[in-house]
Amino acid sequence: MDAAQESPQAFSIESETGLVGPLRPVRSKRRRRRRVRSMSRRFLWVLLALALSACAPSKDPVARGAARFTSLGCVTCHRVGERGGGQAGPDLTTVGLRQSAAWLDLWLKDPAAWKPGTTMLNFKLKDDVRADLVAYLQSLKGDAYRVKRPWDTTAVKADPLKRGEMIYNRAGCVACHGDRGRGGFPNNNVIGNAVPGLKHARDGFSVPELKERILLGRRPEPADPAGPPPLVAMPAWKDFLTEDEIDALVTYLHSLAPPKADDWAE
Known part of the structure; x- marks a missing residue:
C-alpha cells in the first residue's frame, strides 16, 4: 500500500451519485464557501449601517430645511441661485437679507392671511417643518450670487x-x-x-x-x-x-x- 493509501485524510468518499472524489478538496471548497458567506454578511451589515445613517434626520435645522424645501417642491415656483428656476414666485437667493424670521414664520403659516389673493399655497405645515424652512430661508443671504451673478x-x-x-x-x-x-x-x-x-x-x-x-x-x-x-x-x-x-x-x-x-x- 502506498503513502496516499495509508493516509486517512487522503481516502476518497462516495457521493450520493456514486461518484468518487478526494476528501481534502471537498473540505477546502466548504471552507471557502463559509468564508464567502461570512464576508457577504459583514458587507451587508456595513451597507445597512450606511443606509440607516443616511436616512437619519440631520441635527442641523438649516440642512433639514433645505431638504424640506426640495421635497415640498418649493423649487417649482422659486429659485435659489441657479437651483430651481420657477418664475411663479420671487427669487429667494437673498430672502435671508430681506425678511426676518418672524415674518417668514407668519408667511409660511398662512400666506393668504398676510396677503389676500396670493398665489402662494397654504401647505398647512407642522410647526417643526415650518421652523426648519424658516431656518433655511434665513440662511439664504445671497451666497449663491457672490461668485457668479x-x-x-x-x-x-x-x-x-x-x-x-x-x-x-x-x-x-x-x-x-x-x-x-x-x-x-x-x-x-x-x-x-x-x-x-x-x-x-x-x-x-x-x-x-x-x-x-x-x-x-x-x-x-x-x-x-x-x-x-x-x-x-x-x-x-x-x-x-x-x-x-x-x-x-x-x-x-x-x-x-x-x-x-x-x-x-x-
Whole structure:
C-alpha cells in the first residue's frame, strides 16, 4: 500500500451519485464557501449601517430645511441661485437679507392671511417643518450670487438699464416693491398698510439720496407708535451690492417714472 493509501485524510468518499472524489478538496471548497458567506454578511451589515445613517434626520435645522424645501417642491415656483428656476414666485437667493424670521414664520403659516389673493399655497405645515424652512430661508443671504451673478455677463453689463432691471428682479426687490415698482405688498402698522411703490422714485429722490437709501436701508415709521413694529423693512444692501450694481439699479428705478402727463394715481 502506498503513502496516499495509508493516509486517512487522503481516502476518497462516495457521493450520493456514486461518484468518487478526494476528501481534502471537498473540505477546502466548504471552507471557502463559509468564508464567502461570512464576508457577504459583514458587507451587508456595513451597507445597512450606511443606509440607516443616511436616512437619519440631520441635527442641523438649516440642512433639514433645505431638504424640506426640495421635497415640498418649493423649487417649482422659486429659485435659489441657479437651483430651481420657477418664475411663479420671487427669487429667494437673498430672502435671508430681506425678511426676518418672524415674518417668514407668519408667511409660511398662512400666506393668504398676510396677503389676500396670493398665489402662494397654504401647505398647512407642522410647526417643526415650518421652523426648519424658516431656518433655511434665513440662511439664504445671497451666497449663491457672490461668485457668479446673473447680471454680470458681458451682454447684460453693456446695458445699465437691462442690468438694473435684472438686479431688481433677481436680488428680490420685486418681492416687496412689486413688478416694475408698482408696490402694494402688505405691511403691518404703516400708513397705507403696504410697502410703497417705486414708480415715482425719480421725483422723490435724487440719485445720491436713492443710492444712500439702497445702501443703508430703512425701517418704516409705525403708523401707531403704540402698536407692533412693522415686520417688513427696507434692507441695507451695502454688503451685497457693489457701487456699479447700485448705479444700474438706480438707472432702472428712475426709468419707471411715467410721463408727466400720466395720472399719478395709476
